[in-house]
Amino acid sequence: MAEQKKTLVVTRFDPDRDQTPTTREYEIPVEADWKVLDALNYIKAQVDPTLSHRWSCRMAVCGSCGMNVNGEPKLTCKQPLSAYGERVEVAPLANFPVIRDLVVEMDGFMERLKQVKPWIIEAKEEAKREGTNRQSHAELMDFKQFSMCINCMLCYAACPVVANEPDYLGPAALALGHRYNQDTRDHGGVERNQILRDDGGVFSCSYANECSEVCPKGVDPAGAIQQAKLNNVLDWAKRFVVPRRKPRAPTAAAQSDEPGRG
Amino acid sequence: MGYSFEACRDAVRAGDAGMDVQRHDIVIVGGGCAGLRAAIAVLHQNPAASVALVSKVYPMRSHTVSAEGGAAAVARDDDSIEMHGYDTVKGSDFLGDQDVIQYFVEQAPAELAQLERWGCPFSRNEDGSVATRAFGGMTTKRTWYATDKIGFHMLHALFQTSMQYENIVRLDEHFVTKLLVDGGRCGGVVALDLRSGEMKAVLGRAVILCTGGAGKIWPFTTNGNIKTGDGMALAYREGAPLKDMEFVQYHPTGLPGTGILITEATRGEGGYLLNTEGERFLLTRDYGVGAKAELGPRDMISRAIMLEVRAGRGISVPGKIGEYAHLDLRHLGEEIIDGRLPFVRELARSYAGVDPVREPIPVRPVLHYMMGGVDVDIEGRTCIEGLYAAGETACVSLNGANRLGSNSLTECLVFGARAGVHAVGFAREGGAGDAAEPQLLEQCSAEAARIEALRGSKRGDETLAGLREALNLTMEEGTGVYREQSAMARTVSAVAELRKRYQNLHLLDSSRVFNTELTEALELGNLIEVAETVAVAAKARKESRGAHACEDFPTRDDQNFLHHSLVHRTPEGPPRFDTKAVTLGTWEPEERKY
Numbered sequence: 001m002a003e004q005k006k007t008l009v010v011t012r013f014d015p016d017r018d019q020t021p022t023t024r025e026y027e028i029p030v031e032a033d034w035k036v037l038d039a040l041n042y043i044k045a046q047v048d049p050t051l052s053h054r055w056s057c058r059m060a061v062c063g064s065c066g067m068n069v070n071g072e073p074k075l076t077c078k079q080p081l082s083a084y085g086e087r088v089e090v091a092p093l094a095n096f097p098v099i100r101d102l103v104v105e106m107d108g109f110m111e112r113l114k115q116v117k118p119w120i121i122e123a124k125e126e127a128k129r130e131g132t133n134r135q136s137h138a139e140l141m142d143f144k145q146f147s148m149c150i151n152c153m154l155c156y157a158a159c160p161v162v163a164n165e166p167d168y169l170g171p172a173a174l175a176l177g178h179r180y181n182q183d184t185r186d187h188g189g190v191e192r193n194q195i196l197r198d199d200g201g202v203f204s205c206s207y208a209n210e211c212s213e214v215c216p217k218g219v220d221p222a223g224a225i226q227q228a229k230l231n232n233v234l235d236w237a238k239r240f241v242v243p244r245r246k247p248r249a250p251t252a253a254a255q256s257d258e259p260g261r262g
Numbered sequence: 263m264g265y266s267f268e269a270c271r272d273a274v275r276a277g278d279a280g281m282d283v284q285r286h287d288i289v290i291v292g293g294g295c296a297g298l299r300a301a302i303a304v305l306h307q308n309p310a311a312s313v314a315l316v317s318k319v320y321p322m323r324s325h326t327v328s329a330e331g332g333a334a335a336v337a338r339d340d341d342s343i344e345m346h347g348y349d350t351v352k353g354s355d356f357l358g359d360q361d362v363i364q365y366f367v368e369q370a371p372a373e374l375a376q377l378e379r380w381g382c383p384f385s386r387n388e389d390g391s392v393a394t395r396a397f398g399g400m401t402t403k404r405t406w407y408a409t410d411k412i413g414f415h416m417l418h419a420l421f422q423t424s425m426q427y428e429n430i431v432r433l434d435e436h437f438v439t440k441l442l443v444d445g446g447r448c449g450g451v452v453a454l455d456l457r458s459g460e461m462k463a464v465l466g467r468a469v470i471l472c473t474g475g476a477g478k479i480w481p482f483t484t485n486g487n488i489k490t491g492d493g494m495a496l497a498y499r500e501g502a503p504l505k506d507m508e509f510v511q512y513h514p515t516g517l518p519g520t521g522i523l524i525t526e527a528t529r530g531e532g533g534y535l536l537n538t539e540g541e542r543f544l545l546t547r548d549y550g551v552g553a554k555a556e557l558g559p560r561d562m563i564s565r566a567i568m569l570e571v572r573a574g575r576g577i578s579v580p581g582k583i584g585e586y587a588h589l590d591l592r593h594l595g596e597e598i599i600d601g602r603l604p605f606v607r608e609l610a611r612s613y614a615g616v617d618p619v620r621e622p623i624p625v626r627p628v629l630h631y632m633m634g635g636v637d638v639d640i641e642g643r644t645c646i647e648g649l650y651a652a653g654e655t656a657c658v659s660l661n662g663a664n665r666l667g668s669n670s671l672t673e674c675l676v677f678g679a680r681a682g683v684h685a686v687g688f689a690r691e692g693g694a695g696d697a698a699e700p701q702l703l704e705q706c707s708a709e710a711a712r713i714e715a716l717r718g719s720k721r722g723d724e725t726l727a728g729l730r731e732a733l734n735l736t737m738e739e740g741t742g743v744y745r746e747q748s749a750m751a752r753t754v755s756a757v758a759e760l761r762k763r764y765q766n767l768h769l770l771d772s773s774r775v776f777n778t779e780l781t782e783a784l785e786l787g788n789l790i791e792v793a794e795t796v797a798v799a800a801k802a803r804k805e806s807r808g809a810h811a812c813e814d815f816p817t818r819d820d821q822n823f824l825h826h827s828l829v830h831r832t833p834e835g836p837p838r839f840d841t842k843a844v845t846l847g848t849w850e851p852e853e854r855k856y
């Protein structure tokens with residue numbers, strides 16, 4: 001194989017010494033089947049060990065290595081280098097504060113995940129203490145797709161609402177909340193829907209669909225958000241037409257007899 | 263390595279120096295399957311406990327995420343606890359401890375059921391019960407699965423479940439550099455906060471190491487970049503021996519170049535292994551797997567592929583090192599492949615340019631899993647009071663000389679939970695930490711000074727990449743699928759040499775913020791430390807058992823080697839080797855043939 005070269009134009013920023021980010025160019029030999037991450041790892045090992053980037057599994061499932069490549073959010077361990085020409089620009093994911101070089105700060109993202117209560121909320125009376133639940137294949141399929149999110153955050157980098165609305169929960173978190181609402185084992189829909197339809201929830205979504213387009217795992221957060229909107233509209237409407245069977249369940253924390261909840 | 267704390271004696275005490283000091287009941291290092299399970303177990307046992315969960319990556323990045331095939335526990339009417347026990351003992355080549363195995367198979371169903379109730383999206387049978395699939399060395403279908411992404415779903419279900427416990431205090435992206443041990447008791451850890459570059463003292467009444475395996479010792483591995491044996495090295499440096507380190511599992515089916523795993527579930531679902539003549543060699547030739555053929559245990563199938571290659575029946579792949587076998591799934595058809603093995607299809611297409619619906623996938627044995635680890639008892643206790651270990655980093659002796667696929671995720675659950683519960687009890691009785699706090703904090707400031715001195719240090723002319731490559735090469739030579747005494751001897755001395763060369767690292771990055779050159783240097787130190795124990799233990803085992811296939815001694819020798827290996831660190835000289843009895847019981851050692 002003839003040796004091929006490419007120039008990686010990489011964003012560099014070290015808060016210890018830089019006021020603003022700069023770029024550095026690295027001309028390196030590349031191999032035909034390399035992913036973008038292979039090029040970065042080559043630079044780190046052979047050219048410039050001061051480059052900081054996150055990666056681990058290199059098989060598109062740990063979600064660590066999302067970056068903006070030529071302006072688009074990509075999972076760099078999956079994105080072939082051959083998709084680009086001689087010059088390839090690698091920058092940190094957009095819409096996140098930068099810690100250093102290609103490493104972004106994800107506190108806000110982690111907080112949003114937690115906000116949607118991404119765990120099974122059991123109906124207290126019938127909480128199962130042993131054995132397994134039954135769930136049909138069709139019921140599984142109602143949420144399976146939305147459980148495939150690897151938290152790579154590409155959708156946040158692509159979303160126009162995330163860019164403008166600081167309190168927006170964002171595609172991955174909303175899809176995750178919807179995933180639990182759709183799961184037959186869960187009984188937290190009422191609680192969770194309140195969060196999903198609150199400020200910064202599903203109704204902030206402008207349905208730009210960018211999130212679903214960049215998702216490397218086919219999760220379709222935009223679809224989840226649309227479904228969740230519909231469920232919430234129905235839920236809300238039902239309050240006026242159907243008398244409620246029971247008073248609204250208190251929050252888990254208030255009612256909990258179980259350790260550590262809430 | 264070989265840190266001299268003397269040199270740092272006059273450093274000011276941590277607290278005085280303004281080091282952040284946190285106090286918890288339990289400190290868990292690692293946010294993978296074992297660590298998260300342990301954390302939740304602690305809080306179910308004692309809701310008021312405070313748990314620090316320290317992890318060098320965000321928990322959902324832990325390498326548990328990559329597990330594909332499934333997790334084992336008896337579920338069907340045609341199965342029994344006893345059969346799972348026997349399969350595991352036989353798979354271990356009779357080196358598993360039978361009390362541990364018995365406890366494991368008994369607890370496994372309840373642990374997986376618990377995970378189901380926590381929302382793990384297991385695949386289902388027609389009637390809505392959890393589906394199980396066949397796996398290597400297992401008599402019947404007992405591997406619970408979620409298509410071919412069990413690790414991803416288990417990890418996310420555990421992590422998301424853990425988010426509801428306010429008492430789990432996460433220290434994400436904190437790299438533990440040292441255990442705080444004084445007078446034989448462990449009272450916490452020191453961690454480097456990657457974002458700020460600051461060192462923190464995280465004190466606890468007990469510490470549980472759940473830091474995963476060490477696959478990055480070898481060049482061709484299914485393991486991610488973070489699997490650098492940190493916990494093993496941390497415990498080893500403080501005097502805990504590592505057990506059965508010679509037993510490393512080569513998975514038969516890794517992709518060319520990258521080593522990315524193609525799961526055993528492909529064979530569980532009916533895939534074939536073929537040589538260059540298109541022959542199903544596991545059926546047509548005697549490799550000890552009998553009628554199990556592709557569903558034989560991993561050690562035997564990996565050897566079979568190597569022997570096929572040696573016999574000239576391997577397949578070469580343009581531009582890739584080594585020779586391969588073909589994993590053929592075509593006869594399963596697109597529907598089964600997409601329905602049960604969609605990730606396999608995605609991986610083969612993305613990383614090998616092969617669509618398994620249309621072509622066979624080239625594969626070869628790839629370093630996958632460490633049977634060995636920190637020596638612990640059935641409660642997860644190490645020999646250091648207050649220090650526990652669970653998951654891949656520990657060796658509780660469930661897996662012996664060869665792990666059966668899909669037992670290890672369940673192991674993380676069963677023994678993660680048990681270590682958590684025991685640690686809480688220990689902490690309630692006072693634990694290990696409080697008394698020695700001044701001494702521990704002194705250690706912290708010495709450790710901070712050591713890290714400070716390492717960051718960006720230019721001690722000699724050795725590069726990280728150069729040393730890593732040298733380590734990878736010698737470990738592949740000495741501790742591959744087949745091993746030879748002479749090659750192992752060379753590896754033992756080569757690794758000892760690398761230990762010296764490590765002192766001459768030339769580092770360039772002096773920034774405090776997210777300095778991954780510094781963490782890579784620390785990881786390399788850990789890799790070398792652990793690799794040495796692997797080489798030493800391998801050289802000492804002059805027989806062939808399970809995954810340890812020694813060409814000079816091709817048979818199992820129960821007379822002389824039915825024992826565990828222990829490797830102890832010595833301050834200056836080479837590691838000290840020792841042995842420990844295997845716990846037998848129900849099943850007497852017999853010839854291992856399938």
Ligand SMILES: Cc1cc2nc3c(=O)[nH]c(=O)nc-3n(C[C@H](O)[C@H](O)[C@H](O)COP(=O)(O)OP(=O)(O)OC[C@H]3O[C@@H](n4cnc5c(N)ncnc54)[C@H](O)[C@@H]3O)c2cc1C
Pocket residue numbers: 291292293294295296297316317318319320321324325326327328329330331332333334412413436437438439472473474475484485486488489492493523630631652653654655667668669670671672674
């Ligand atoms: C590709 C692949 C497929 C597999 N498939 C299966 C399967 O189908 N079934 C099965 O049973 N097993 C499977 N295994 C094995 C199984 O996945 C692992 O043994 C298991 O997940 C290990 O979990 P763990 O919790 O021990 O460690 P890990 O999940 O590796 O987690 C280790 C944790 O420790 C932390 N850590 C490490 N060092 C430090 C440090 N210095 N400071 C702070 N934190 C640290 C990490 O951040 C991480 O959170 C597979 C393994 C691989 C590689």
